[in-house]
Amino acid sequence: MRMALNALTLIPALALGACAGMREIPRPVYPAVDVAATGETTPVGSANADAADDPAIWRNTANPAASLILGTDKKAGLYVYGLDGKVRDFVAAGALNNVDLREARPGYVLVAASDRSDLAEPKIALFRLDGATGKLSSLGALPFLGAAHAPAEAYGFCMGKGLALGELARAYVVLKDGTVAESVLAEEAGRITARHLRSVKFATQSEGCVVDDRTGQLYVAEEDVGIWQVDLRAAMLKPLAFAMVGKEAGLVDDVEGLALAPEGRDGGMLVASSQGDNAYALFDLATAAPRGRFRIAAGRFGATSDTDGIELITGDFGPDWRGGLFVAQDGDNAPSAQNFKLLAWDAILRAVNEKNP
Template sequence: MAAFAKFVTAGSGALLPVLFLSSCASVAEFPRPSYPAVDVAATAETAPVGSANADAADDPAIWRNAANPAASLIVVTDKKAGLYVYGLDGKVRDFVATGALNNVDLREVRPGFVLVAASDRTDVAEPKITLFRLDGVTGKLTSLGVRSFLGAGHAPAEAYGFCMGKALAAGELARAYVVLKDGTVAESALEEVGGMITARHLRSIRFRTQSEGCVVDDRIGLLYVAEEDVGIWRVDLRAAVLQADAFAMVGAEKGLAADVEGLALAPEGRDGGMLVASSQGDNAYALFDLTTAQPRGRFRIAAGQFGATSDTDGIELMLGHFGPAFPTGLFVAQDGDNAPRAQNFKMVPWQAVLDNLKP
């Protein structure tokens, strides 16, 4: 891999470096392999999204109801139509027609205020973030508006991937990371000003080829980004200048097949645990040690009562008690082929994954 940098002007007027990372060739040019993986079964699924006969379902986010974990909610994108909210029984709690929202994330920014945000690619030349408030009791979404964040003078760019991290400065609700389709990852501060949430662009880092999946480890301030045909990069958000280090590159050594899509975390202790990646190229999910970046196993969601998954885009994982059906954690994966019905999302007890990975 080669790297080179150029400087761009941030919203404050300061010059900030944007790092470009390049690879010699796209992995997608070569035949896709299939690496060994253990099988697990989904124990629940969502109702299909409304866009039939289309690549529509894309990315999930989980809100855990601390008072009643079995009443937790899953928010997902139908990138042709809008946002769905599902219960753990897979039934629709709400749908908001908002256009082409690609990836979604959420966090409880203060008690009782669950902020939902998504990358808005309705305008392929002007990337935006669309904001909502989630009512944990009713499962209903309330629109908080659409925000531009790059400012005037930027080149046309399409919003694609999206994830959020915790606030890193006073006055912020959270940090937003929009992965543009050209490989740029733009960091913005989500701030509440006069009762309205704004998105203020701070800095960017750019990968050489198309990227999408991302996830933030709030414990130690690390951002993980999936460059689809290349692999997974790790970015230290605590640094003054954003730099990317190779974490797990596509290939047999790491058991990662392009395209690399959704990313999720299984944290443990102060800085340990695992990163989970959708290895879309061979319909599997690869696990990596967060500390050493070494492989920790692979699994597939196999055929069963709710069917197998294939061509998975977004994934989400949250540890903790979600009621008797998901006692130690919940893993959610988009299913790219739910024929004869439209695409949907499969749910797997995280303990079932861990049990099947044991030697």
């Protein structure tokens, strides 16, 4: 059962654990089924570096096989890939960390990313994606906190749908100190603006986040602690413990990327990158109950390790991904630079369900 907790209450326990001897405690490795990747992207351009970070997926409803994947090179900018993994476009945009997109209105695909090029002034980098050509148009980078804020580094990022007339989307920037800032992205006189609304603070470094547009729930990964749920419909943003690091939830720190597999009005699953043991954990959205774990196995396209960002979109993506597409960053794609692996969501579900009938 989820409990209403203040994220700060977990710090004493974490600090005590850190002080229990000076040697590093080996991380656990929990059981998980193996699933092979179905494809991969061309490596990012920043070689010999921790560079690839976070993917987003645009599903072409008219022609699913022509859908597109976006991925950040946090040393250089933003890539667009086809489902064949080949580069369709690249925009040199600096240190972009996490990326998300929303179809703000019919035919208008708004792409946004956390911009950490300026470590004192967090910004949201904005782009428009042309689904027909796979090309990105840069719309600039917007500060959103105002002149009086303390220095802060933009880190994690996700978007939710606009909630009022004139809103293109809601943006959630996870600052490296654990603050999550909610802003409205709106169009005024042909320009996009960012207006900060409110914030919620987690005790330690956080990054991964995802918004369930159906239910108005924000999920945030506090890396060494676990996953929190925040009701965006409430007047005050209050974190609820969803799944904490440990054997019960099957999460090994760091907890990194988060993705959703919605089902019906409010059901489905949350997927999390359990980076500490190179696995991915599934949870029931309604109950937070663990639903299984998997790893991306070595095969034609290789295994994954140290995964940061993940993304998942259900639905038809063509012959190789009839039941949905799961994309995971690969932290060690040696001898090449880092890249993103593509998996069939229905293959993941089959493997997990066979292990956990």
